Amino acid sequence: MDRPDLPLNALRTFEVAVRQGSFTRAAIELRVTQAAVSHQIARLEELLGAKLLLRTPSGLVPTDEGVALYPVLEHGLDAISRVLDRVTGQQRIEVLKVGVVTTFALGWLIPRLPQFEKAHPEIDLRISTNNNRVEITREGLDMAIRFGEGNWAKVDAWPLIDAPMSVLCAPEIAAGLRHPGDLAHHTLLRSYRGDEWPRWFAEIGVPCPPVTGPVLDSSLAIAELASQALGIALLPLPMFAAQIEAGKLAQPFGSTVFAGRYYLTCPSDRVQNSAMIAFSNWIQSESTACPDTRS
Incomplete structure (x- = not known):
């Protein structure tokens, strides 16, 4: 040719x-x-x-x-x-750049990275965090982990972890909540996805009160305000298990609503190299091994 x-x-x-x-x-x-x-x-x-x-x-x-x-x-x-x-005769170190929504990075991925690094010393994994808005090619990334419904244009997406949304707040506030209707008397913190609170109230069959709390683009910021008793949050439950266990946040009601999953994504036209394949196989295996975070 x-x-x-x-x-x-x-x-x-x-x-x-x-x-x-x-x-x-x-x-x-x-x-x-x-x-x-x-x-x-x-x-x-x-x-x-x-x-x-x-x-x-x-x-x-x-x-x-x-x-x-x-x-x-x-x-x-x-x-x-x-x-x-x-x-x-040189050993090649492959650089793999992955963009990760910050909540997932801190709440799930980073504590597990030593396992990946031990299994793949030939891969230099570089993580950059974002607020779930990412352009893989323009930002010089190989792959990205993001939250949503998996329907991004020109992107292949592999589901990793379900993230049911649940009400979380400071323990002292949780102690005074008896019924979901009590939430109407508190500040409800909001993310940029404005439909989450209405969907949660619809799921439990209770009218949604006016939601006028501050809008933040980071679940971590929402969780921090909630832990300081400055409002009540609706957050992806599996990502904040450590804060609940530590007593910084409490879950006053057991009801959850499905708002999306975390996905590993890659441009559809990208030819995957060995580092990308190794990371994809590892993280999908890790997510499958966490039955409490899968539907």
Whole structure:
């Protein structure tokens, strides 16, 4: 098969630019000037006759052509590196970058990471946290763990853990709650998903009172306010088991409502390397071994 006469330097520069999300950060990784990075990308686009990257206020965004090229190129460069390492007798350390919603990272994943690191010393796992809003390719990630219903566009999603939502509050407040209707006399803390409280009240057949408490984009922040008796929270129960056990939070009512699951996700067009496959297999096995967090 004929292979196009394309410059490897330009292809590598494109891969780094997409992964880093900016010409400046790509230049730092490649140890060249920003102008050199821009020149290599322009040269590659001229040879291909297609625009690959767009500059936006939030960083570099691949075009449709760039999105199609990136995973194939990344896989190819990784494959070349592995073969070269075998030829030179070096052990290859694969870097795996995973974005994780903060609640899941602290409440479930991080305490288990030593097991993964012990089983896979050849993988340098780098975790970055977020508030459940993540763009895998633009942020230079390989995979992401997020909360939802598993229906993100152009993304493959593997269910990990169910996260039933339950009322949690400071123990001193819980002691005074006898009936769900009593919640109407307290501040109900809200997340950016505004339908959670109405769904919980609908689940137990009680009219939902006006929900006017502060809106926060982090379950951890909501839990902190609740533990300080500054409001009542509706939180994913399995992620706050440690705080309940420690007596910082209490569950006044046993009722829960299903609002979504935690999923491991990856762009549908991404060719998975060995590190991604190893992490995917490990975390799915770990989640299956936790029957109390699965439906």
